[in-house]
Amino acid sequence: MKTSSKGGLVYSTENGRMCPECSRALAQCVCKTIARTRAAGDGVARVSRETKGRGGKSVTLVKGLVLDPVALASLGKQLRTACGSGGTVKDGVIEVQGDHCERVIEALKKADHQAKRAGG
Numbered sequence: 456m457k458t459s460s461k462g463g464l465v466y467s468t469e470n471g472r473m474c475p476e477c478s479r480a481l482a483q484c485v486c487k488t489i490a491r492t493r494a495a496g497d498g499v500a501r502v503s504r505e506t507k508g509r510g511g512k513s514v515t516l517v518k519g520l521v522l523d524p525v526a527l528a529s530l531g532k533q534l535r536t537a538c539g540s541g542g543t544v545k546d547g548v549i550e551v552q553g554d555h556c557e558r559v560i561e562a563l564k565k566a567d568h569q570a571k572r573a574g575g
């Protein structure tokens with residue numbers, strides 16, 4: 456067993472420096488992505504219900520969010536959990552199976568996002 460009393464400590468540099476903005480390691484900083492995408496949208500989530508062709512199944516769509524793909528995927532998971540439903544995230548759109556507009560808007564607001572109902 457190594458029992459060095461001093462100089463034996465190895466400080467973890469695993470995470471390196473942290474970004475003060477997003478609290479992630481600089482290597483995983485998402486601020487630039489967010490800044491870039493923010494210019495493209497106003498950051499207000501549009502929640503709409505759409506009916507998919509086959510069998511007329513309802514899905515709840517969340518569009519207009521300006522998040523990096525990782526954050527979007529994790530938010531999508533959060534929304535699916537809130538609705539107890541399945542779904543996907545693709546092309547920047549969160550899809551939750553079923554008609555859950557109100558729950559989705561509620562969950563978005565809880566997660567500090569602006570959200571409003573759009574379309575049908």
Ligand SMILES: [Zn+2]
Pocket residue numbers: 474475476477478479484485486487
């Ligand atoms: Zn950052």
